[in-house]
Structure formats: C-alpha cells, structure tokens
Amino acid sequence: MITVCDVGPRDGLQNEPDVLPAETRAELITRLAAAGVPRVEAVSFVRDDRVPQMAQAERVAELVAESHKVSGTELSGLVLNERGWERFRTTALARVNVTVAATDAFSERNAGMPRDEALRQTTAVLRAAAGTPSTATISVAFGDPFDGAVDEGSVIEIAGRLAEAGAGEIVLADTIGVATPRAVRRVTGRVAALGRAGGHFHNTRNTGYANALASLEAGATVLDASVGGLGGCPFAPRATGNIATEDLVYLLEGEGVETGIDLDALVDTSLWIAGVLGRDLPGQLARAGIPARR
Amino acid sequence: MITVCDVGPRDGLQNEPDVLPAETRAELITRLAAAGVPRVEAVSFVRDDRVPQMAQAERVAELVAESHKVSGTELSGLVLNERGWERFRTTALARVNVTVAATDAFSERNAGMPRDEALRQTTAVLRAAAGTPSTATISVAFGDPFDGAVDEGSVIEIAGRLAEAGAGEIVLADTIGVATPRAVRRVTGRVAALGRAGGHFHNTRNTGYANALASLEAGATVLDASVGGLGGCPFAPRATGNIATEDLVYLLEGEGVETGIDLDALVDTSLWIAGVLGRDLPGQLARAGIPARR
Numbered sequence: 001m002i003t004v005c006d007v008g009p010r011d012g013l014q015n016e017p018d019v020l021p022a023e024t025r026a027e028l029i030t031r032l033a034a035a036g037v038p039r040v041e042a043v044s045f046v047r048d049d050r051v052p053q054m055a056q057a058e059r060v061a062e063l064v065a066e067s068h069k070v071s072g073t074e075l076s077g078l079v080l081n082e083r084g085w086e087r088f089r090t091t092a093l094a095r096v097n098v099t100v101a102a103t104d105a106f107s108e109r110n111a112g113m114p115r116d117e118a119l120r121q122t123t124a125v126l127r128a129a130a131g132t133p134s135t136a137t138i139s140v141a142f143g144d145p146f147d148g149a150v151d152e153g154s155v156i157e158i159a160g161r162l163a164e165a166g167a168g169e170i171v172l173a174d175t176i177g178v179a180t181p182r183a184v185r186r187v188t189g190r191v192a193a194l195g196r197a198g199g200h201f202h203n204t205r206n207t208g209y210a211n212a213l214a215s216l217e218a219g220a221t222v223l224d225a226s227v228g229g230l231g232g233c234p235f236a237p238r239a240t241g242n243i244a245t246e247d248l249v250y251l252l253e254g255e256g257v258e259t260g261i262d263l264d265a266l267v268d269t270s271l272w273i274a275g276v277l278g279r280d281l282p283g284q285l286a287r288a289g290i291p292a293r294r
Numbered sequence: 295m296i297t298v299c300d301v302g303p304r305d306g307l308q309n310e311p312d313v314l315p316a317e318t319r320a321e322l323i324t325r326l327a328a329a330g331v332p333r334v335e336a337v338s339f340v341r342d343d344r345v346p347q348m349a350q351a352e353r354v355a356e357l358v359a360e361s362h363k364v365s366g367t368e369l370s371g372l373v374l375n376e377r378g379w380e381r382f383r384t385t386a387l388a389r390v391n392v393t394v395a396a397t398d399a400f401s402e403r404n405a406g407m408p409r410d411e412a413l414r415q416t417t418a419v420l421r422a423a424a425g426t427p428s429t430a431t432i433s434v435a436f437g438d439p440f441d442g443a444v445d446e447g448s449v450i451e452i453a454g455r456l457a458e459a460g461a462g463e464i465v466l467a468d469t470i471g472v473a474t475p476r477a478v479r480r481v482t483g484r485v486a487a488l489g490r491a492g493g494h495f496h497n498t499r500n501t502g503y504a505n506a507l508a509s510l511e512a513g514a515t516v517l518d519a520s521v522g523g524l525g526g527c528p529f530a531p532r533a534t535g536n537i538a539t540e541d542l543v544y545l546l547e548g549e550g551v552e553t554g555i556d557l558d559a560l561v562d563t564s565l566w567i568a569g570v571l572g573r574d575l576p577g578q579l580a581r582a583g584i585p586a587r588r
Contacts, residue, residue: 148586178585180548181507204582206497206541207548210504213475247500254474254501288498291472292442 001258003222005039006032006245007200008273009060010078012230014044014053015241018277022056026063028273032227033064033073035265037245039222041097042075045084061091076135080111085125096129098122099137099173100162102155105146106139106175119158123165135222136167137200141187142179152187159191169196169222174211177204181214192219200224201243203282208243209251216257223248228270228281244283246270250290263290295552297516299333300326300539301494302567303354304372306524308338308347309535312571316350320357322567326521327358327367329559331539333516335391336369339378355385370429374405379419390423392416393431393467394456396449399440400433400469413452417459429516430461431494435481436473446481453485463490463516468505471498475508486513494518495537497576502537503545510551517542522564522575538577540564544584557584 009029013020020028025043032040042064048055057077064075076095079085088096100115100122101107107115126134141155159170170191172184184199191197199215201208201224212223229244246266249259270286280287303323307314314322319337326334336358342349351371358369370389373379382390394409394416395401401409420428435449453464464485466478478493485491493509495502495518506517523538540560543553564580574581 143585176585177582180545182549203500204578205544206503206538206578207545209500210507210545213504244500250499251474251501251504255476284498284500288471291437291470 001260002216002220002252003038004245004249004252004259004261005041005076005198005222005224006037006227007041007224007242008032008226008228008230008245010041010044010054011224011242012226012228014051015231016053016277019052019055020276022059022063024276026060028227028269029060029064029075030067031269031272032266033067033071035269036071036261037073037266038260039074039076039095041224042077042093044078044080045087046080058087058091061093065092074133079125081121082125082128085128095133095135096125097135097137098125098167099139100158101139102141102150102158103144103147106144109146110139119161123161126162126165126167130166134166134168135171135198136162136169137171137173138162139173139175141172142174142183143176145176155187156190159194163194167195169198170194171198171200171222171224172215173200173224174202174208177202177208179211180207181210184211184214185218188215188218188220196221198222198224202241203229203243204241209247212243212248213251213255227266227283228273228286229283230273230281241282244270244281244285246285247283250285295554296510296514296546297332298539298543298546298553298555299335299370299492299516299518300331300521301335301518301536302326302520302522302524302539304335304338304348305518305536306520306522308345309525310347310571313346313349314570316353316357318570319354322521322563323354323358323369324361325563325566326560327361327365329563330365330555331367331560332554333368333370333389335518336371336387338372338374339381340374352381352385355387359386368427373419375415376419376422379422389427389429390419391429391431392419392461393433394452395433396435396444396452397438397441400438403440404433413455417455420456420459420461424460428460428462429465429492430456430463431465431467432456433467433469435466436468436477437470439470446484449481450484453488457488461489463492464488465492465494465516465518466509467494467518468496468502471496471502473505474501475504478505478508479512482509482512482514490515492516492518496535497523497537498535503542506537506542507545507549521560521577522567522580523577524567524575535576538564538575538579540579541577544579
C-alpha cells in the first residue's frame with residue numbers, strides 16, 4: 001500500500017495558464033476524493049494577487065470540508081511562511097505541507113532568500129505546526145536549472161534538519177524533471193533511513209514514471225502526482241508537468257501495489273478537468289484507454 | 295553495454311502519415327550511424343503499393359551502405375515472408391528481422407493468417423537465413439487490442455520455436471503499449487533463459503521507459519527505440535509511438551549503462567527529423583534539453 005497524493009489542485013493548477021474559480025477547484029478535489037485518492041493537496045496559502053490561480057484558499061477549503069469527511073481523503077495545504085500557517089489554522093485541512101529548495105540559486109529565485117534562511121523559516125513553521133500531520137518537500141533535490149547538479153550531502157543534511165523540526169515525512173522533488181532512477185533510489189534510501197520518505201516527479205524528460213517506481217523500491221511511502229498531468233501543457237515548448245496520477249496508478253496496479261484508488265473514476269476525473277480546461281492533458285491513459293483485461 | 299536499436303527509419307516512419315523520399319530516409323539512417331547508434335532498423339521489404347512509407351527499400355539500403363561501413367553501425371531490414379527474404383539478400387544489410395504475433399486475433403488482422411501459419415512462415419525465413427545475424431520479434435507479447443491479456447505460456451512457446459529455428463535473439467514487443475514492469479521482468483527473464491532477449495516498448499500509457507529498464511534488469515541485451523519517438527504523433531488522439539531513443543539513452547546514462555551513443559548528436563538528429571516532418575515529436579529530451587551538468 002502506497003499513499004498517492006494528488007497535487008493537481010495545487011501544484012497542477014498553479015502552473016496552468018487558466019485561472020479556475022474556487023467552486024471548480026473544489027469540484028476537482030471532491031471528484032478526486034470520490035475516486036478514492038488517499039490524499040489531495042488542495043490549496044496553497046499565498047497572496048491572491050501574486051498567484052491568482054491559488055486565490056481564495058479558505059473558500060476552497062470550506063467547500064471541500066464535507067467531501068473530505070465523507071470519503072476519508074486527507075486534504076493538505078501548502079504553507080510558505082508563518083503568515084500562511086496562520087491562514088491554514090483557520091481551515092479544516094488535515095495536513096500542512098512546507099517546502100525548501102536544495103540550492104541557494106533556486107531558493108533565491110523561487111523564495112527570494114538564500115536556502116539557509118528559507119530552511120530557518122520552514123523549520124519555524126514545522127515547530128509551530130507541531131501536532132498537525134506535516135510533509136516537508138525538498139525541491140530541486142536532483143538537479144537545479146541554475147546550478148546543474150545538486151550536492152547529495154546537502155539534501156541529506158536538509159532532510160535531517162526538517163526531520164528534527166518535526167516533519168512527519170520528507171518528499172524529494174525533481175522539480176525540473178532531470179532525475180534518473182539510480183540517483184532517486186540512492187537518495188531516497190538515505191532519506192528513508194531518517195523517517196518516512198516520498199517522491200515528487202515531473203516527466204519533463206520521460207523519466208518520471210521510472211523514477212516513481214525507483215522511489216517506491218527504495219522505501220518511499222508517498223508519491224505525488226497530478227490528475228491528467230495537470231501543470232504541464234503538451235503544447236508548451238518545455239512542458240514540465242507532474243507525472244499523471246492515473247498513469248502512475250496504472251503502473252502501480254501492474255506492479256501489484258495497492259493504492260485504494262478507483263482507476264475508472266480517476267480517468268473520468270482526468271477527462272472532466274481536461275474538458276474544463278478545453279484541451280488534452282499530458283497524461284496518456286485517459287486518451288489511450290484502460291485495457292479491457294489486465 | 296546494451297545494444298540500442300533505432301527503429302525510427304522503419305517502425306517509426308512506417309507509422310507516420312508523411313511519406314519521405316528514399317534520400318531523406320537514407321540521410322536519417324546516416325545521421326543515426328554518425329551519432330554512434332549501434333544498430334538501425336533501416337527498411338522493410340514489403341510491397342511498395344501496400345506501404346508507400348517503406349517503398350524503395352533496396353534504394354535506401356544502397357544509399358546507406360557507405361555510412362554503415364564507416365561507422366560500424368549494424369543495419370537491419372524487416373522481412374515478412376520468403377519474397378522479402380529474396381529481396382533482402384540482394385542488399386548489403388547485415389541483419390534480418392522477422393516478426394510473429396503472440397495471438398491469433400492480431401496475426402489475422404496484421405498478417406492475414408492465423409498465428410501458427412505465420413510462425414511456420416517466419417521459421418522458414420529464419421532457416422533460409424541461416425548464417426545471417428537475425429532477430430525475431432514477438433509482437434503483442436504483453437497484451438492484444440482484440441483479445442486483451444496474452445497467455446504467457448504461448449509467448450514462451452513461440453520464443454522456443456523461434457530460437458530452435460535459429461533466431462539470434464528474441465525481442466518481446468509491447469506493440470500496443472499496455473505492459474507494466476513486473477510482467478516485462480518476468481517474461482523477459484524466461485526468454486533470456488533461452489538465449490539473447492530484447493525489448494521493444496511503446497509509451498502509449500507512459501510505462502515505456504520503466505518497461506525498458508525492467509527489461510534490461512531481467513537480462514535483455516537489446517532495446518528498440520525510435521529517434522524522437524517517431525511513429526507516435528502527440529496530436530493524435532491515441533498516440534502509440536515507440537519510446538524515444540534519446541530519452542532512453544538519457545535514462546540509461548543515468549543508470550551508468552553504456553550505449554556508445556553521442557547524446558548531443560542524437561538530439562540534433564531528433565530535432566532535424568522533427569524539422570523535416572514540420573512538427574514536434576513525442577520525445578521530450580530534445581525539447582527540454584540535456585541538463586548542463588549531470
């Protein structure tokens with residue numbers, strides 16, 4: 001059994017050009033929950049004017065509170081700083097996500113501060129959130145668009161600091177889609193030795209699904225993916241989307257790994273959100289179809 | 295060391311809507327050879343009126359004879375029957391490929407005869423070709439669009455008959471892109487026990503690269519792929535292309551597996567053939583770029 005976390009409503013939609021209303025985002029979350037997805041990253045607590053795709057996080061959380069209770073799906077929210085944590089606390093979301101980049105260059109570009117300062121703020125949130133289930137994601141853990149290779153020792157050190165601050169699990173994110181399975185297996189194994197580990201893969205260079213499998217083999221207990229591969233536009237010259245949840249589940253079923261997800265309902269959800277956005281998504285199972293007999 | 299066989303000029307172009315002249319097909323083969331691809335499936339000996347994409351096989355073979363000698367790349371040709379074998383013999387191609395479907399339904403649809411009759415003709419070609427390096431591919435080895443699941447015992451039995459008839463290696467093809475790694479590992483392991491085994495994967499449901507890795511882990515010594523993922527159109531509703539050679543090589547390099555291929559030159563070739571066809575190909579590395587430092 002593996003916990004698949006659908007990050008489509010957050011990481012996916014945040015990287016789509018379209019801005020969907022809170023009601024549509026809530027419907028996506030409700031549909032994912034109805035398909036039995038064990039965890040859904042629902043919202044991000046950021047400034048509405050900075051990331052319009054993620055506006056009205058509290059409203060989305062309120063709209064989905066009921067679906068969460070009914071299905072037992074764990075809903076999470078991304079928190080970037082103490083202000084975000086104060087907003088998170090007013091909602092019924094069950095799990096808090098925090099994130100820190102593995103390199104200075106990416107941290108400066110993405111969070112506007114050096115990595116160590118970002119790590120200080122992240123661990124402060126984790127300490128404030130003690131008692132709430134938490135996930136800490138290390139972004140660009142396998143490669144960085146500015147610096148290239150990432151020092152593995154630094155990643156392990158950051159993971160240690162996050163675990164020490166109370167992170168319930170540590171997810172290694174291949175944010176720019178450069179990782180290959182051997183590195184994933186090695187680093188994930190080292191992080192799994194510290195506590196619960198997970199993987200977050202983008203399929204930018206077609207290695208995402210093989211990486212997810214390698215992560216699982218190395219002891220990961222949670223894998224991120226986004227329904228339809230939301231967040232990566234097939235018509236963009238440099239599509240950088242998450243692996244698609246339904247394609248991942250198809251792969252995992254073939255491996256005999258249980259997910260608790262109803263694959264037909266998940267494919268229907270993928271086709272539904274593709275219809276909302278008015279275009280094909282990068283996920284391939286929804287287009288090719290679930291084979292008749294497996 | 296693994297033998298990567300680029301099937302783009304044959305399996306790839308045969309499934310493209312455009313018909314390229316013999317000179318352009320020869321240039322593609324020459325460029326692949328110059329990039330160090332150890333084996334290229336160059337042509338198919340079929341009736342020109344039936345498959346216009348593959349017309350003038352002898353002309354293509356003649357045009358590339360020189361590039362083959364210079365680079366040491368092994369060039370192969372697909373032969374479907376004894377007439378094809380007679381044509382193959384007039385060329386300087388080094389390796390003969392034959393193929394047989396794992397199921398009656400697919401064999402009837404694709405070869406116009408039951409599987410056992412197709413197997414009889416295929417083994418006859420292998421016997422006639424004794425002394426010439428040969429590859430026998432079992433298509434729909436992991437699933438069939440008409441019958442669904444494929445009996446594993448039948449696949450192993452066919453592999454045994456092909457080996458007995460002198461096939462130098464047996465390639466298991468996931469023609470419709472339904473396989474998952476566990477099944478690939480299991481069947482490939484059984485075929486590898488009979489002799490040299492290989493894998494041919496389509497990325498129709500995003501499992502192709504993980505399957506290639508599983509095939510390698512189970513003992514495969516040859517992997518098919520097509521430059522750019524030729525043969526699968528990203529804008530078609532049901533893209534069924536081969537895995538892209540450059541994306542496979544990127545994955546293999548990350549695993550520490552040597553291919554002898556110059557990845558930069560291969561990416562250039564992918565971009566070149568995309569330009570010839572006037573559209574993006576499904577392979578992702580050429581669009582996303584080779585990361586600066588690995």
